[in-house]
Amino acid sequence: MADKALGAKQRRAMTITVHQRPVEATHSANKSCKWVAEAIVNGRTYTATSRMAPANEIARELVADGVPDAPMHIYTLGLKGALVWRSFYRAAGYTIEETATKPVHMVRWESSEARAARITATLAPKQGVKGSAATRVAPEHSAA
Numbered sequence: 093m094a095d096k097a098l099g100a101k102q103r104r105a106m107t108i109t110v111h112q113r114p115v116e117a118t119h120s121a122n123k124s125c126k127w128v129a130e131a132i133v134n135g136r137t138y139t140a141t142s143r144m145a146p147a148n149e150i151a152r153e154l155v156a157d158g159v160p161d162a163p164m165h166i167y168t169l170g171l172k173g174a175l176v177w178r179s180f181y182r183a184a185g186y187t188i189e190e191t192a193t194k195p196v197h198m199v200r201w202e203s204s205e206a207r208a209a210r211i212t213a214t215l216a217p218k219q220g221v222k223g224s225a226a227t228r229v230a231p232e233h234s235a236a
Contacts, residue, residue, distance in 0.1 A: 106162045108133060108154065108180050110147045113169035129166070133159055144188035148201065151177070151184035 112129035119125035129146035131138045133154060140149035147166040164180035177183040187201040 106160070108151075108159075108162055108164040110150055110164060110166045111169070112146055112166060115141070144190070144196075145186075147175075148183050148187050151180040152201070154180055155184045 108131055110129050110131040112127050115126045115128055117125075124143055126141050126143050127146045129140050129142075129150055131147075131150050131154075136157075138150045138153050140146040140153065142149055147164070151164060159180075161179050161181045164177040164183055166175040166177075168175075185201055186198050188196060189199045190196045
């Protein structure tokens with residue numbers, strides 16, 4: 093029983109450390125540069141490249157590989173301190189996004205396939221019968 097409790101305590105004691113840095117050569121006038129993030133977990137190196145959230149991509153890889161949940165500290169080259177997620181499983185569920193109408197913000201992550209399907213469904217013509225705008229549903233009765 094004590095061995096089981098010790099094993100659980102050791103699993104919780106692990107912290108995932110991610111180091112990220114910009115790839116300046118990928119910067120353009122209209123787009124931010126790409127970022128590269130790296131982490132070594134259980135002897136395996138995880139690397140991700142993204143314009144917005146490479147550390148979150150590493151978190152998704154760790155979840156897919158079945159790594160037990162743990163805190164994740166993200167260190168950025170040139171900045172003091174770290175961004176800390178108490179659960180990298182939670183970090184895996186989010187990404188960073190910027191649109192023409194909204195500045196940089198955090199959003200729920202969805203796979204590119206699911207996003208494409210959602211956008212296609214939104215833009216596709218709707219099924220069903222549509223009457224013209226001039227067609228009345230019920231005849232009008234005049235009061236005269």
